[in-house]
Amino acid sequence: MLYLSWSMIFRHKTQYFGLAMTITLGALLLGSSLSLHNSTQHPVFTTEDRRVSEIETLRQLAESSAWFTNLMAWLTILITTWIVAQTMSFILAQRRKELAQLLLVGASKAQLYLLVICESVIISFLAACVGALASPVLIKPYSKLLVLSNNGSPELSYHPDFTALVISVGLIVLSTVIGALLAIRKIASLSLIEAVRSPSVVDSRKFSGKRIFMVIIGFLALGVAFLPTGNLMGYQLSTLLTGTGATIVIVSLSPLLVPSISHGIGRLLSPIAPGPAQVAQEYTRLSPLRTASLATPLILLLCLVSVFAMLAQTGRSETYAQSTQLKNTDYFVSADDIKFHPQEQQDLEKNQNIAQSTSLVTAPDWLTPESNRAISIVAINPQNIKDFIPVSVREGDLSAVEGDRVASFSGRVGDQHIVQSPGGHQEVIQVVAVVDSNFFIHGDYIVDKSTFDLSNNIVDTQLLAQGSDGVDLQSFTATVHQVLPDATVSSGAEWVTQKVNQGMKSLMFAIILLAGGATVLALFNLIQTYLTALIGRRKDIDILHRVGMTRSQIMEANAIEVLMVLLVGSLLSAGAIYITSARMQVSLADMGSVVRPVLPVTIFAIMAGICLLTMLVVALVEGYWLSIRTTYRGLFLNSHRPQKGTAR
Amino acid sequence: MQPLDIKNLSFTYPNNDKDTLTDINLSIAPGEWVAIMGPSGSGKSTILLCASGLLPATADTLAINGLDILHATKKQLALLRRRKLGYIFQELNLVPALTVAQNIAISFTLDKTKVTPSNISQALHQVGLENVENKLPHELSGGQQQRVAIARTLISDPAIVFADEPTGALDTDNGEQVLQLFEKLTAQQKSILMVTHDPNVAARANRIVWVVDGQIISTLEGGNPTQIAQQLANIGEAK
Numbered sequence: 001m002l003y004l005s006w007s008m009i010f011r012h013k014t015q016y017f018g019l020a021m022t023i024t025l026g027a028l029l030l031g032s033s034l035s036l037h038n039s040t041q042h043p044v045f046t047t048e049d050r051r052v053s054e055i056e057t058l059r060q061l062a063e064s065s066a067w068f069t070n071l072m073a074w075l076t077i078l079i080t081t082w083i084v085a086q087t088m089s090f091i092l093a094q095r096r097k098e099l100a101q102l103l104l105v106g107a108s109k110a111q112l113y114l115l116v117i118c119e120s121v122i123i124s125f126l127a128a129c130v131g132a133l134a135s136p137v138l139i140k141p142y143s144k145l146l147v148l149s150n151n152g153s154p155e156l157s158y159h160p161d162f163t164a165l166v167i168s169v170g171l172i173v174l175s176t177v178i179g180a181l182l183a184i185r186k187i188a189s190l191s192l193i194e195a196v197r198s199p200s201v202v203d204s205r206k207f208s209g210k211r212i213f214m215v216i217i218g219f220l221a222l223g224v225a226f227l228p229t230g231n232l233m234g235y236q237l238s239t240l241l242t243g244t245g246a247t248i249v250i251v252s253l254s255p256l257l258v259p260s261i262s263h264g265i266g267r268l269l270s271p272i273a274p275g276p277a278q279v280a281q282e283y284t285r286l287s288p289l290r291t292a293s294l295a296t297p298l299i300l301l302l303c304l305v306s307v308f309a310m311l312a313q314t315g316r317s318e319t320y321a322q323s324t325q326l327k328n329t330d331y332f333v334s335a336d337d338i339k340f341h342p343q344e345q346q347d348l349e350k351n352q353n354i355a356q357s358t359s360l361v362t363a364p365d366w367l368t369p370e371s372n373r374a375i376s377i378v379a380i381n382p383q384n385i386k387d388f389i390p391v392s393v394r395e396g397d398l399s400a401v402e403g404d405r406v407a408s409f410s411g412r413v414g415d416q417h418i419v420q421s422p423g424g425h426q427e428v429i430q431v432v433a434v435v436d437s438n439f440f441i442h443g444d445y446i447v448d449k450s451t452f453d454l455s456n457n458i459v460d461t462q463l464l465a466q467g468s469d470g471v472d473l474q475s476f477t478a479t480v481h482q483v484l485p486d487a488t489v490s491s492g493a494e495w496v497t498q499k500v501n502q503g504m505k506s507l508m509f510a511i512i513l514l515a516g517g518a519t520v521l522a523l524f525n526l527i528q529t530y531l532t533a534l535i536g537r538r539k540d541i542d543i544l545h546r547v548g549m550t551r552s553q554i555m556e557a558n559a560i561e562v563l564m565v566l567l568v569g570s571l572l573s574a575g576a577i578y579i580t581s582a583r584m585q586v587s588l589a590d591m592g593s594v595v596r597p598v599l600p601v602t603i604f605a606i607m608a609g610i611c612l613l614t615m616l617v618v619a620l621v622e623g624y625w626l627s628i629r630t631t632y633r634g635l636f637l638n639s640h641r642p643q644k645g646t647a648r
Numbered sequence: 649m650q651p652l653d654i655k656n657l658s659f660t661y662p663n664n665d666k667d668t669l670t671d672i673n674l675s676i677a678p679g680e681w682v683a684i685m686g687p688s689g690s691g692k693s694t695i696l697l698c699a700s701g702l703l704p705a706t707a708d709t710l711a712i713n714g715l716d717i718l719h720a721t722k723k724q725l726a727l728l729r730r731r732k733l734g735y736i737f738q739e740l741n742l743v744p745a746l747t748v749a750q751n752i753a754i755s756f757t758l759d760k761t762k763v764t765p766s767n768i769s770q771a772l773h774q775v776g777l778e779n780v781e782n783k784l785p786h787e788l789s790g791g792q793q794q795r796v797a798i799a800r801t802l803i804s805d806p807a808i809v810f811a812d813e814p815t816g817a818l819d820t821d822n823g824e825q826v827l828q829l830f831e832k833l834t835a836q837q838k839s840i841l842m843v844t845h846d847p848n849v850a851a852r853a854n855r856i857v858w859v860v861d862g863q864i865i866s867t868l869e870g871g872n873p874t875q876i877a878q879q880l881a882n883i884g885e886a887k
Binding site for chain 1: 697701702703722723726727728729730731733735737741742743744745746747750754755757758759784800812
């Protein structure tokens with residue numbers, strides 16, 4: 001069976017070459033992702049002469065690298081499986097007759113399945129080995145991208161990992177086999193008669209059980225997505241669910257729409273190019289399922305990139321909205337101000353890994369005696385930081401924050417603390433809200449109390465500050481620098497802008513990486529699918545050629561078909577994106593006018609344009625090449641290769 | 649054991665109100681060559697496809713080499729096709745991705761048994777082909793491909809061969825070679841059920857079954873091409 005599989009791969013090398021390239025690309029990405037993931041699992045960096053905040057930052061960056069590479073690995077596996085399933089479906093659909101002939105000469109269906117599985121194992125193993133072996137080359141630029149996207153640090157060690165490479169080969173082979181198993185359903189319905197007769201055309205406008213099932217699944221996803229959002233399901237999850245559900249429903253119903261679209265374009269273009277327009281129209285109209293399948297990678301790509309873009313834009317709006325809720329916070333001091341105390345350093349050197357520090361810094365107006373009054377406290381949970389959203393409310397209500405008396409501390413809502421100034425003045429402070437943030441909000445007072453237990457990976461930082469009303473930034477900075485020379489102090493407005501931009505930069509890099517990866521793979525899939533479909537049409541092209549169609553007319557027909565497929569894909573994805581956007585609008589209604597989902601029209605148009613160009617190039621090049629090759633091989637007559645000098 | 653035994657076979661194509669075949673009864677003895685003839689659209693090829701198990705028909709009995717194919721398991725049917733049936737169609741049923749040698753040895757490969765290269769060469773020699781083992785089907789002419797299909801049948805030693813217009817796409821010389829090979833097969837006690845519209849080809853068979861409107865109306869044994877052509881013309885006029 002292995003020998004037979006190898007022969008089959010060799011004979012179908014044109015189709016399998018594209019599949020092998022996809023698998024190699026997948027293994028390259030997976031091998032490098034897993035290598036980076038492994039090297040960030042136990043990050044190696046020295047703690048000597050480092051501030052605790054630096055150590056913590058490096059640890060967080062290592063975690064962020066691990067999270068990102070893990071996500072990339074999963075995405076690669078899922079996308080590879082999908083592309084393999086899609087491509088194998090096309091390849092098997094074209095090999096139906098050949099497989100039916102094997103059935104005719106005595107192969108059982110199980111043997112056919114085994115043949116396909118063997119083919120996928122051989123091709124995936126070879127391609128995955130090439131990809132995995134090449135993946136160390138990708139590690140350096142990949143780690144640079146991680147650093148650029150604030151998901152890594154040049155001080156962390158990123159290196160190839162042999163175990164990760166072996167695992168990546170295994171995972172890619174497994175995902176290819178799963179993809180092949182998903183595609184095998186194409187030959188489950190194979191009948192013997194197909195060996196001698198063409199299968200009867202199935203009216204794909206009729207609702208098959210499978211399509212009804214898919215529509216139900218799509219509506220279920222939409223139903224779940226429209227449940228009230230809460231702790232279990234944020235708007236991000238509900239958006240993704242809506243996008244997925246809408247895409248499934250629309251793709252399942254697409255064969256109903258394809259004939260109308262192809263008819264419309266066909267009529268529109270028939271005065272310019274009657275023959276090619278008719279050929280393209282018939283191809284798309286008579287096989288709406290095939291047209292929809294061709295448009296599927298396009299739909300998924302457009303939906304995926306648009307949803308990413310929507311989430312990014314909305315994340316930005318949300319960030320601004322939440323940041324502006326922290327009214328009356330005058331100054332921000334970055335967390336770099338935490339230093340080892342001598343005692344801490346000694347403890348760490350003794351390898352006890354436990355240290356504690358306490359310091360109190362006051363701004364000038366703190367020195368002015370005031371009557372006792374409660375200070376509103378926003379508690380910070382440094383254990384639970386978020387990466388790009390500066391602040392999100394965990395407990396309490398930020399509207400309870402009183403005027404300019406805002407400070408940050410750690411604790412729970414209702415906790416009271418007494419803070420004493422160097423001059424002996426005391427203030428009672430009360431926690432009114434708890435927020436998650438990785439940024440340290442400061443004002444008049446800075447209380448710094450940190451406990452470090454590095455052996456148990458615990459860092460408990462208690463920070464307190466209060467709004468510095470009426471004190472200029474320069475004075476405040478000078479006071480802070482008396483005890484924290486390296487601290488960065490900025491005004492509230494500057495800080496919000498700076499952090500939001502920094503967060504957005506990081507987010508945009510991550511999104512560009514994700515969307516870029518998805519785009520490369522999806523475009524590859526688009527080329528592969530379309531190319532396989534065109535190659536399968538050699539005989540038809542030969543017939544058209546023989547009945548008088550010129551090469552340029554064949555290319556025109558291909559180009560018109562591309563337009564039809566693009567229009568089908570764009571219209572259907574626009575529908576799915578609109579539904580998704582509407583869902584996001586409902587989710588974010590409570591955020592008022594500040595946060596609005598932005599329909600990514602520009603990104604959508606750019607991506608559609610890239611897809612159009614890619615498909616046009618494939619259509620024209622392959623149309624030109626096939627019209628030469630098919631005539632040369634004389635596939636229409638299924639005859640032998642013409643000898644030199646033989647008239648054709 | 650009869651290579652083929654059909655009793656009361658009927659068949660209707662999907663989305664077709666009228667029966668394509670009605671009450672077909674046909675038995676073939678070992679070494680017998682039976683030709684099916686009739687006007688276009690009479691159901692000749694459909695009988696062949698149903699009898700060979702390619703189309704799902706209903707019948708009281710439909711047995712090939714003693715196996716009731718209506719109630720056989722999928723595995724039994726696969727083994728039957730692999731070991732006891734030969735198919736030679738106008739469509740040239742060679743797997744395009746496999747070489748001539750691989751095509752000839754395919755039933756052995758599927759059976760996980762081996763066939764020696766000399767056996768393959770011998771089978772090819774019997775059908776008048778030399779040094780084509782490593783060629784792909786598309787590198788051969790139609791007649792050569794047809795002969796490779798016959799070589800595959802010869803090497804797998806089937807009980808019955810189903811042939812649909814086996815000489816339809818061939819020139820006179822190639823067609824004659826194929827018919828001579830069929831005679832060799834019957835000499836080896838292999839039966840043949842063949843569909844043809846050519847009286848000269850049908851005249852080589854032991855028995856001719858006449859089909860009109862999906863029913864067998866008569867049989868003719870030992871007819872010459874002129875008689876057969878006359879009968880075919882009569883049936884056409886009567887219709």
